[in-house]
Amino acid sequence: MLLIEHNLPMILMDHLPKLLISAAPDSQILKTVTCFKTKTTSLLKNFQADSERSISCILKENKFSVIIDETTDVYVKKYLAILVKYTDLDLQKVRDRLLALVEVNDLTAEGILEQILAVIKNLCIPIPNLIGFAADNAAVMMGKYNGVQAKLREINPNIFVMGCICHSLHLCASAAAEKLPKQI
Numbered sequence: 001m002l003l004i005e006h007n008l009p010m011i012l013m014d015h016l017p018k019l020l021i022s023a024a025p026d027s028q029i030l031k032t033v034t035c036f037k038t039k040t041t042s043l044l045k046n047f048q049a050d051s052e053r054s055i056s057c058i059l060k061e062n063k064f065s066v067i068i069d070e071t072t073d074v075y076v077k078k079y080l081a082i083l084v085k086y087t088d089l090d091l092q093k094v095r096d097r098l099l100a101l102v103e104v105n106d107l108t109a110e111g112i113l114e115q116i117l118a119v120i121k122n123l124c125i126p127i128p129n130l131i132g133f134a135a136d137n138a139a140v141m142m143g144k145y146n147g148v149q150a151k152l153r154e155i156n157p158n159i160f161v162m163g164c165i166c167h168s169l170h171l172c173a174s175a176a177a178e179k180l181p182k183q184i
Contacts, residue, residue, distance in 0.1 A: 013040040055084065055097055056123035062086050065132025065160070066099070066116060068141075068148075070107060080104045080115050085132070099123075109140050113151045127155065137163040137171075 017033045024030055035043075064086035072078050082099045100119045104111060120127060133152050135141035141148050142163050149161045 010037050010041060013037045051097075052100070052123060055099060056125055058088070059084060059086060059099075059123070059125045059129060062089070063129050063131045065134060066130060067096070067134040068112070068116065069136060070104065070112070078104050078107060080112060082116060082119055107140065109143065109146055109148045109151055112140065112148050116148075130156065130159070132160040132162070134162045135164065137167045 013035060014037050017030070017035065020033065021027070021030045064084045067083040067085060068080060070078060070080050080100075080102050082102070083096055084099045085094060085096050087093070088095045102115050102119060104115055106112075106114070117127070120130065130152075133149055135148065139147060142161070143150060149159075152159050152161070
């Protein structure tokens, strides 16, 4: 779907059908299009349910990693994006897919871990299949004793953990820039 593929806002659907009709006024098909924001939202929820069923079938049989990040929308609601990385044996390639986007109120390590495990449990995916974890380098994610990664290690001591290389590179570049003379 156009909105998802290009990360466009849902409100666009209140204007896109009108734009298409103005671009092709003779089209009898376009004149009947009535897919605005509300209907599009409903369709996306159905697509999400189908996607969750599809991916849960795959993850029940395969090892996978989760990649997480939190975000805040324009209404100041906080969400946790949970992506999975796994090997698609049919296609013989590694895939990344969005597993869930859940609203969260508790952004502590415990709250984040609870959301991850709830999604996995609700989709009936075996926890032992979770073998990797990646996130930004914030203390809540990567804290050695109380971060999400530490809590995941309590569940699986052999889990592979990786912090975000882009965040690490940014910290290195920032530290290096501090050493430059002020006039530069």
